[in-house]
Amino acid sequence: MITAEQLRKAARGETQSIELICQQLWEPLYGFIYYRVQNREEAEDITQETFVRTLIYCRRHNTQPENITAFMKMVALNIIRDSWRQKQRQGKLIDLEDIKPLETVAADEQKAIAERMQVENALNRLKPEHKAVLDLRIMKGYSVAETAQMLGKSEAAVRVLQYRALQVLAQMLDEND
Incomplete structure (x- = not known):
């Protein structure tokens, strides 16, 4: 004390x-x-x-x-x-070398838009059930159980469908490169 x-x-x-x-x-x-x-x-x-x-x-x-x-x-x-x-x-210190020139930013945006269009085209070519599973699981964020209930399938079937859909999608995107 x-x-x-x-x-x-x-x-x-x-x-x-x-x-x-x-x-x-x-x-x-x-x-x-x-x-x-x-x-x-x-x-x-x-x-x-x-x-x-x-x-x-x-x-x-x-x-x-x-x-x-x-x-x-x-x-x-x-x-x-x-x-x-x-x-x-x-504030935060930024190195001038880390700042991208405006042309680089524009080129990056154009590249991102092109990639997004490529993914959308590949998604549109998927089978309807593959597209539905990817939409519910990945785009909308539903759980496997919720997706299974919405599609009227078992959880195992949803997992298999999602796996196969991602495989097909990856293959389509590889072909475009």
């Missing part, structure tokens, strides 16, 4: 009192912070900054909080919030 006298001595800069406070409060405070930031280095930095700010506060205001642990947790939360705000303001 940290006494008011130990806190006053630490605020005045007495090394022994600072060490005693750190020994008693470092681990629980570090655990509290690490739980929120999930990063060892960041948690260590914030824990250290929390101790510094607490001692500065006690020195400036010539007062000691009644519950030092709760006070330090509030200081830590404020530091964490400030850190998150700063990260949001900084």
